[in-house]
Every structure is written in structure tokens, then in C-alpha cells.
Amino acid sequence: MKLVPIDQAFEDWDALLALIVASFAYMHPRIDPPSSALRLTLQSLKQKAETEKAYAAIENGRLVGCIFCKPEPPDCLYIGKLAVAPDAQGRGIGRLMLRAAEAHAATCGLPCLRLETRIELEENHRVFARWGFVRTAEASHPGFTRATFIEMRKPL
Numbered sequence: 627m628k629l630v631p632i633d634q635a636f637e638d639w640d641a642l643l644a645l646i647v648a649s650f651a652y653m654h655p656r657i658d659p660p661s662s663a664l665r666l667t668l669q670s671l672k673q674k675a676e677t678e679k680a681y682a683a684i685e686n687g688r689l690v691g692c693i694f695c696k697p698e699p700p701d702c703l704y705i706g707k708l709a710v711a712p713d714a715q716g717r718g719i720g721r722l723m724l725r726a727a728e729a730h731a732a733t734c735g736l737p738c739l740r741l742e743t744r745i746e747l748e749e750n751h752r753v754f755a756r757w758g759f760v761r762t763a764e765a766s767h768p769g770f771t772r773a774t775f776i777e778m779r780k781p782l
Contacts, residue, residue: 627719629726632680632692639668641689642682646671649709657744659767659774663707678706681726683719690714693723695730702740702779703731724757728782739780745773754778 632642643666650663666674674680674694683691691710698704705727710719724739731739741759743750751761759778767774 627685629681629683632675632682638689643671645689646707646709656746679730691719691723695727697734702738703736705739705741737782742775742777744775
């Protein structure tokens with residue numbers, strides 16, 4: 627398993643988009659509003675990689691995971707589109723990518739990681755808690771009166 631940057635040298639955009647869509651597919655019937663993953667295109671994914679630090683996990687030549695990181699000064703690095711191929715989950719790939727995010731946060735001088743996860747996806751809340759994240763807030767997407775996601779932070 628190796629981590630490679632998703633940058634100008636990265637070439638497997640179709641596989642990256644397919645990975646994110648496949649990794650987020652299980653949640654579509656369970657969440658409202660729909661995931662922003664459904665709105666991703668090859669172009670928007672490339673633009674995201676230009677403005678954020680991103681990594682791809684490669685195993686035996688196959689893209690099996692990704693993570694996008696965006697500094698939110700003064701205190702955190704936002705983690706988004708953390709995705710692991712459904713058939714590769716449970717093997718430590720997410721934790722490997724999280725360690726890369728932690729290293730990037732340290733490089734940026736940011737003392738914590740921040741992520742958002744849908745309120746309905748309690749299994750994700752438990753995984754992130756095992757990884758050291760603590761629930762810090764609930765919020766709603768525009769147009770919703772109920773909480774639709776939670777924020778979690780991990781002090782570094």
C-alpha cells in the first residue's frame with residue numbers, strides 16, 4: 627500500500643471519481659439532502675485537487691482510497707471526501723490516509739482535524755470516535771430545520 631499525492635501529476639481521474647461515488651453509494655437511500663458526491667464531475671474533482679491537499683491510496687496498482695484536506699486557519703484542517711473502496715474497507719486504509727492528514731496539519735501548524743458526517747450515519751460516528759474524533763456540533767444544510775450533519779474534531 628502506498629499513498630500518492632493527487633496533484634498535477636495524478637492521471638487516474640476516472641477511477642478517483644468512480645471510487646468516491648462507489649464509496650458514498652451506501653448512504654444515498656439513508657440521507658437527506660443527497661451527498662455532494664453525486665454532484666462531482668471530473669472537472670470539479672480536478673479543481674478540488676488544485677485547491678486542497680489530497681492523497682490517493684494505491685494497492686497493487688489499484689486506487690482503493692482517497693482523502694482531501696483543506697486548511698481552516700487558525701485551528702483546523704478540514705477532512706473531506708474520505709473514501710475507501712467498499713471491498714477494501716476494514717483493512718486500515720482510512721487510518722493510513724488519516725495519518726497523512728495529521729502530518730499535513732502539523733506541516734500547516736494546525737492543531738486539530740475537523741470533519742462533518744451525516745447525522746443518520748451513526749456507524750461513521752463510531753468509527754471516527756475510535757479514531758480519536760469528538761462530536762463538537764450539529765448543524766443543518768440550507769433549507770432544513772432539523773440537524774442533517776454533525777461536526778467532529780480530533781485534537782493533534
